Amino acid sequence: MAQYTVLLVDDEKEIIDLLEIYLKNEGFRLLRAANGIEALRLLEKEHVDLIGLDIMMPHMDGIEACMKIHENRNMPLIMLSAKSQDMDKILGLSTGADDYMSKPFNPLELIARIKSQLRRYTRLNVPQPSKEHEIEVDELTINTSTHEVKVDGREVKLTPREFAILELLARHRGHVWSIEKIYEAVWKEAYFDADNTVMVHILKIREKIEEQPRKPKFIKTVWGVGYKVE
Template identity: 40%
Template sequence: MRITLMDANFLKLGDESIMSDEKLLIVEDDMDIRELTALYFKKKGYDVWTAAEGYEALKLVKKEKPQLILLDVMLPGIEGFELCKKIRLYTDVPVLFLSSKRDPVDKVLGLEVGADDFITKPFDLMELEARVRANLRRNSMVLSEPNRKKRVFTYNHLVIDLDSYDVFVRGEKVSLYTKELQLLILLVENQNQVFSAEQLYDLIWGVDSFGDLKTVQVHVSNLRRKIEEDPSKPALIQTVRGFGYKFNVQKKIESH
């Protein structure tokens, strides 16, 4: 498997850093792809760690606490989808799958197990970097905005603590992946406003991401399964046919 960006071109880039203090974990069993990708991001100023298989990757996740993980699907030891589920037990940082699998079912499965993006091989390193930057930026913004502190939204069986970013359904804490949490917060803070799938994708994943609108559909479906009384008949996150989605309330939710 070859990366499409010409090796000679990026090796001539020099040591100019675009970002600093961002820790990246690359989990890839193909040595050429792993080393080439690591070298590219190191030249861009990232602190890069690598692993060739799943168990080694899990150790690095717990020890080094990377801020973003690039994860191959076909891995020895623990395959990528299962590894992603294990990673989510320890961290909510962005996980971007790198895979030669092109079947839409594989992409949906990747998103369902907690990935934030799914990139097919061969990939261009500059495009990959753009996705990495977008996910790091989005993750940083949603978890650090000061105007979201000390607020709790309560509506029927749903409680969202925007200080701790905890979500409770019928008094039980619910585990949400980062993008699911970002999506829920956006919809709750704009109650009854209809967002198209395109708008949600731009706001949550960023206009400089390169995915598709199926990503939004998968995350909405996952979120409904976790917070709705009856996910087959969603009362909170409703589909407005022909337009998009909205968080439906009869009376405006107030924070306290």
């Protein structure tokens, strides 16, 4: 697991000393600040993954510090306060805190909440792969860049011609393509009436992507007209 840095902001040194033992045992790196001003200065020069912030502090209290931190930073923040009234919790959470713990608290519970917040923020901020080259039809995914086809996560191997037909139909979802138009678009040559090449390829594609090829879900036959993907 990557080492995360936690900044604890509290003017009670004894509390930070105690929490440091638990945090280091869990593999965290700890930074300290005695008030909001010190915390903001540290944030200018240190990478911080999560902040534990006391509310009642001299010079700059936790509420003001929380608002300033979130002006240009996105990180989980847990309020730590001797105030346990509902309105105090609401105030802390409404200023941008992700969680609120009333003092005195069990250090192990704080560690658990720190881990929970870091998991949530890490998951939310994982870059999502671009779907620019993907065509999705329910459980069917066609990647036009890698020429991969998957059905419900299972990879399906298609020939280049089969892939081209499936891509053509899926890209123009809902549009009915005649056998002649499919042939000319994929083979790039004139179609002959006696040629059943397209029909054979459609049958093979269905065998690979359909759960029940005789009752196709993806490639539908429009009798007397052609084929379409719905």
